[in-house]
Each structure stands twice: as structure tokens, then as C-alpha cells.
Amino acid sequence: MSTAAATLTGMPTYRLREYHAFDSAGSRFLYLVPSGAIFALDPLGIEILNRVGEHSLTRKELVETLLAEGYELRHIQAALQELEHSEVLQHGDETVEPPKVPELTFPLQRIVLNVTNQCNLACGYCYEYSADKISKTDGKPKYMDQQVAESAIELLIRESAQRPKIHVTFFGGETLLNFPLLRYSVEYARKRSAEGGKQVDFSLTTNATLLNEEVVDFLSSNRVGVTVSIDGDRELNDRMRVFQDGRGTYEVMLPKIKLLLERHHTNSIGARVTLSAGVSHVRRIYEHLTGEVGFDAVGFSPATANPDRLYHIGPAKMNSILGGFEELAWEYRDYAVAGRQHGFTNASDTLKELHSGISKAYSCGAGLGLLGVGTAGDINLCHRFVDSPVGKMGHVNDGIDHAARQTFLETHHLGARYDCHTCWARPVCAGGCYHEAFIHYGDTSAANLHYCDWIRGWNDLCLRIYGEISVRNPAFLNRFSEN
Amino acid sequence: MNSMKPINRKARKIEEAVIAVTGDVQALQKRGGEGKVYYPMGCTLNFTPGWEVDVSGGTAGLCQPVERDLFDCYLGCGWPAQVPDHLNNAPDWTDKCASAANDWRKVDIVFP
Numbered sequence: 001m002s003t004a005a006a007t008l009t010g011m012p013t014y015r016l017r018e019y020h021a022f023d024s025a026g027s028r029f030l031y032l033v034p035s036g037a038i039f040a041l042d043p044l045g046i047e048i049l050n051r052v053g054e055h056s057l058t059r060k061e062l063v064e065t066l067l068a069e070g071y072e073l074r075h076i077q078a079a080l081q082e083l084e085h086s087e088v089l090q091h092g093d094e095t096v097e098p099p100k101v102p103e104l105t106f107p108l109q110r111i112v113l114n115v116t117n118q119c120n121l122a123c124g125y126c127y128e129y130s131a132d133k134i135s136k137t138d139g140k141p142k143y144m145d146q147q148v149a150e151s152a153i154e155l156l157i158r159e160s161a162q163r164p165k166i167h168v169t170f171f172g173g174e175t176l177l178n179f180p181l182l183r184y185s186v187e188y189a190r191k192r193s194a195e196g197g198k199q200v201d202f203s204l205t206t207n208a209t210l211l212n213e214e215v216v217d218f219l220s221s222n223r224v225g226v227t228v229s230i231d232g233d234r235e236l237n238d239r240m241r242v243f244q245d246g247r248g249t250y251e252v253m254l255p256k257i258k259l260l261l262e263r264h265h266t267n268s269i270g271a272r273v274t275l276s277a278g279v280s281h282v283r284r285i286y287e288h289l290t291g292e293v294g295f296d297a298v299g300f301s302p303a304t305a306n307p308d309r310l311y312h313i314g315p316a317k318m319n320s321i322l323g324g325f326e327e328l329a330w331e332y333r334d335y336a337v338a339g340r341q342h343g344f345t346n347a348s349d350t351l352k353e354l355h356s357g358i359s360k361a362y363s364c365g366a367g368l369g370l371l372g373v374g375t376a377g378d379i380n381l382c383h384r385f386v387d388s389p390v391g392k393m394g395h396v397n398d399g400i401d402h403a404a405r406q407t408f409l410e411t412h413h414l415g416a417r418y419d420c421h422t423c424w425a426r427p428v429c430a431g432g433c434y435h436e437a438f439i440h441y442g443d444t445s446a447a448n449l450h451y452c453d454w455i456r457g458w459n460d461l462c463l464r465i466y467g468e469i470s471v472r473n474p475a476f477l478n479r480f481s482e483n
Numbered sequence: 484m485n486s487m488k489p490i491n492r493k494a495r496k497i498e499e500a501v502i503a504v505t506g507d508v509q510a511l512q513k514r515g516g517e518g519k520v521y522y523p524m525g526c527t528l529n530f531t532p533g534w535e536v537d538v539s540g541g542t543a544g545l546c547q548p549v550e551r552d553l554f555d556c557y558l559g560c561g562w563p564a565q566v567p568d569h570l571n572n573a574p575d576w577t578d579k580c581a582s583a584a585n586d587w588r589k590v591d592i593v594f595p
Contacts, residue, residue, distance in 0.1 A: 029490065030487075032494075032497075035493055035497060036491075036493050037489070037491060037493040037494035037496075037497050038489075038490040038491040038493070038494050039487040039488060039489055039490060039494050040487070040488040040490055041486065041487060041488075042485065042486045042487075042488070044486050045486035045487055048486075075485070075486075078485055078486065079485065079486035079487075081505050082484045082485070082486055082487050082501060082505070083486065083487065085500075085501040085504055085505060086487060086497050086501055088487075354491060355491050355492060356491070356492050356493065357491045357492050357493020357494065357496075358493075359493070466490075466491070467490070470490045477491075481492070
């Protein structure tokens with residue numbers, strides 16, 4: 001009986017709601033949308049979904065079919081009740097509540113201080129200096145001063161409301177070109193947070209060329225998490241990551257990274273690889289950075305670029321990158337089943353999100369719990385938009401422009417990203433990076449449609465790996481519950 | 484849940500919510516096994532109305548279904564007993580009943 005016919009005769013029928021089914025380790029799993037819950041199904045559950053998937057069925061029809069297959073009535077009734085209440089099956093017509101835009105008072109959790117807009121390198125794909133640059137730094141100071149940093153930290157403490165933990169991230173340009181301010185800011189933030197009864201954490205991103213013993217010891221004693229931008233071995237790294245005179249940076253970086261890894265053990269130190277058209281050798285890069293350089297954690301991200309740029313990664317290359325990701329992700333699976341930690345952070349980050357069952361209304365925390373601050377104290381959406389006319393949200397001296405922030409939150413909510421409304425991966429993706437969308441489509445609120453297949457492929461892979469770990473070494477998943 | 488096994492944290496939350504709506508009270512249903520007398524499991528004292536058993540060792544033959552309705556279930560365990568609202572509207576409905584085992588006939592009748 002069709003749905004329309006059932007409605008006319010007044011008998012509600014069963015229909016499937018939104019989920020992504022996947023098989024792993026001999027079991028059938030469901031990833032529910034939009035809740036982000038993951039369930040394993042027993043044979044009766046599988047049979048019910050298969051039947052309802054073929055036709056819309058009334059309860060009577062469905063129960064009779066299952067009874068004829070030998071299932072007991074009480075089991076059928078219990079299974080239907082579970083599937084309905086978990087929102088896997090829908091019985092009759094139900095309205096779905098659209099997600100709501102959060103309250104105006106969403107507390108701040110993290111600020112990113114762009115302590116300088118200067119850099120000692122000239123990487124080909126840099127979004128701050130390349131052809132896709134959007135920041136307008138004319139007339140802005142090259143280095144942030146203490147007054148701006150203090151005001152920004154005060155703003156963070158004030159706007160974080162009841163949050164017990166806050167974070168300060170240092171970014172650039174090259175962050176360590178303004179190490180004196182970084183040091184001052186850490187001490188100031190520690191003092192003020194202690195007075196306000198909050199705990200503060202720090203992290204920074206650096207190209208590593210300016211690390212020395214003094215800097216490393218400071219970072220270590222203050223438990224500052226460090227992300228090092230590096231693209232692999234000498235040949236691959238030096239294709240894009242070069243000094244302003246064109247010399248490669250690998251040789252300068254390597255001894256400094258080793259110094260960092262040797263002396264800093266109080267917080268995580270990760271390598272961040274930017275993939276581009278000529279640098280897409282995922283496995284080779286991973287093995288070099290973990291095996292020869294000594295990183296425990298390596299994450300990859302494609303360069304954000306307009307499709308016209310030579311270093312832009314085309315669809316074919318993107319597929320080969322996903323192939324490389326897949327290879328490392330299965331290796332991650334093998335390690336996890338054996339109870340060992342693997343350093344491929346793209347996999348661990350996604351698995352952690354899947355484990356918690358995240359269901360995002362926004363693709364990231366920018367404008368929500370996170371804001372970026374430029375050298376002059378201008379507040380913006382995130383570090384990528386700092387000093388750009390797009391995403392401006394006030395000044396550290398005047399406070400957050402709450403009206404601009406609220407307008408942003410309303411126009412960038414998942415509910416307003418119509419392209420995403422039928423996609424099963426939206427609980428983890430929610431449309432993707434605003435900066436990527438702006439570079440690609442000239443609109444921060446556009447969904448990153450050029451990545452959709454890739455995102456679904458990656459999340460399907462991670463779900464299968466998650467399912468397999470849950471069968472073969474479920475205790476490993478507890479590691480994702482920490483923090 | 485039987486047909487669906489929760490795997491991640493969100494699924495466990497959903498399971499809790501589903502059980503809260505569809506689940507049943509297990510403690511009153513568990514049998515003692517073959518050859519054993521069935522005493523309902525609970526947290527009250529033997530002489531508090533609520534846990535008497537009939538001649539067969541069950542609660543089905545009691546003259547009235549008091550096992551859900553009096554003091555310890557309601558006050559101690561927050562059981563959704565069918566008793567007057569002791570906190571707001573009828574705070575003294577058991578004042579004449581000092582000892583439930585002896586005075587249970589003296590509890591007031593409360594009209595909503």
C-alpha cells in the first residue's frame with residue numbers, strides 16, 4: 001500500500017526516517033541523522049528496515065509479514081517500539097522540529113590572537129599573502145601590542161560567562177616573530193584567569209624556523225600545545241614552504257623541530273600538513289613525519305584555494321588523497337584493534353566526533369565559541385578572517401558586536417544551508433569551512449559542495465572503522481571519552 | 484533495548500530516553516527461579532506496607548495493591564505512588580499514623 005493510499009484510508013504506515021546504514025565486522029550498523037547516534041541492529045531490526053524500505057506498510061501488514069517469517073509477536077512489538085522511539089522508523093505523519101539558532105548569550109570559549117601579520121616565509125598557498133588573500137592589513141600595525149592583548153584576554157574572560165575553562169591560541173603571520181608578546185600574554189592570561197577562578201590553556205601554530213631553547217622551554221613550562229606546519233620530507237616540504245628568497249625551509253626547520261620534540265613534553269605537539277597539487281603523497285609524508293622526524297600526531301588538510309590556482313587540488317587528485325587517507329585509516333584500525341595509538345589525527349578527530357555523536361548546527365566554532373583578534377584589536381569570525389571586511393564583529397576595546405554576531409549565526413545556521421538538508425553527513429560536516437566557502441564561492445554561508453562526495457566518503461570510512469573497533473576492541477573507544 | 488544495541492555515547496543517551504518511555508519496572512517482575520519463593524526486590528523494611536506477599540509468595544492475591552502506594556516507596560524512593568501530594572497539598576495526611584504497621588487504618592482520606 002502506498003503512503004498516499006494509506007493516508008486516504010486513514011491507516012498510518014511505517015516509513016524510514018533518516019539514517020546511514022553501514023556494515024562492519026559482520027554486523028549491520030545505523031548512523032542516525034540528525035542525532036548522530038550509532039546503533040548495531042539484530043536480524044529482526046534488519047528485517048524490519050528491509051521490509052519497510054521496500055514498501056510503506058501498515059502496522060498490521062508489517063507484523064503479519066514478520067510473523068509469517070517466524071518471528072515472535074512480543075519480539076516484533078518490542079523491536080518496533082525501539083525503532084520508533086529512536087526515530088529510525090516513522091509511523092504516520094510527524095512534523096520535524098527544525099534546529100534552532102542559539103541564544104544571543106552563547107559564551108566565548110577561545111580567542112585566536114593573530115600576534116603579527118608578518119611572516120618570514122613565503123609559502124605558495126598562504127591565504128594571508130597569496131592571490132586568495134582577503135585580509136586588509138594596510139594601516140594596521142605589524143605586531144600586536146600589550147594593550148590589545150590585555151583587552152582581548154579581558155574580553156575572553158568576561159564573555160566566557162560561566163565556562164570554567166578558556167583557551168588562548170596564538171597565530172600569525174609567524175607567531176614567534178612576536179614571541180615577547182606571546183610570553184606576556186601567557187603570563188597575563190594566567191594571572192587574570194586565576195583571579196577569575198578559571199582555567200586557561202594555550203596553543204600556537206608555528207613554522208618552527210624561529211624555535212630555540214629559550215622559546216621551547218617557555219612553551220614546555222607553560223604547557224602550550226604546539227602545531228608545526230610542515231609538508232613532509234625535504235623535497236615535498238620545499239615545494240611550497242619557502243623563505244622569501246625562494247630557499248626551502250626544511251633544512252632550517254628540522255633541527256628546531258627535533259629540539260622541540262626533545263624538550264617539550266607537557267602538551268601535545270602535532271604536525272599539520274597542507275596538501276596541494278604537487279604535495280599529495282599522504283603515506284610518504286606520514287611515514288616521514290612520524291618515523292624520521294618523530295611526531296606522534298600528524299594531520300592533513302588540503303590547501304584552501306580558488307580553483308584557478310595552479311596549486312589547487314582537482315577532483316582526480318582529491319580522489320588519490322582520499323585513497324591515501326583510507327590506507328592510513330585502515331592502519332589506524334589495525335592499531336586500535338591491537339590497543340595501540342596511531343598518529344593519524346584526521347582519523348582520531350573524526351572518530352572522536354562520531355563517538356560523542358556530535359550533531360552540529362554550525363560547521364565550526366567560529367563566531368560561536370571562538371573569535372579571532374587582529375593586531376589592531378579588531379575582532380573577526382576566526383583567525384582566517386582577521387583584518388578582513390568579511391565577518392567583522394567588533395573591537396577588543398568596545399566589545400563584541402553582538403548584533404553582527406547574531407546576524408552571522410542566523411544566516412550560517414545549518415537550517416539556512418538548504419543544500420545540506422538531505423545529506424546524511426550533516427551532523428559532522430554542517431556545510432564546511434566558512435573561509436573555504438568564501439574563497440570558492442565568494443559567500444561564507446555557501447555549503448562547500450565541491451567537498452560533499454569527499455566528506456561523505458571519509459565519514460562512511462570512519463563509521464566502518466568505528467563499527468569494527470566497537471566489535472573487536474570496544475575498550476579502545478573509551479579513549480575518545482577523555483577530555 | 485533488544486533489536487538495537489547502542490554503540491556510541493549519543494546512542495546510549497537515546498537508549499536511556501527510550502527506556503524511560505517504554506521500559507518497565509524490572510524489580511517487581513524478576514522471579515526467584517525454579518523452586519524458589521518469589522519475594523519482590525525492593526528497598527523497604529519488611530513491616531512497611533508495600534512488600535507483603537500472599538500465601539503463594541507473590542503479590543497478586545493481596546486484598547489491595549498496597550505495594551506501590553505507601554510511605555517508603557513514596558518518600559524514600561520518589562516512587563510515583565498513588566498517594567496524596569505530601570509535599571504541597573496534603574502535608575499532614577499521615578499525622579495520625581505514627582506506625583504504618585499498626586496505624587495504617589488511620590491515614591486520612593484526602594479529596595483532590
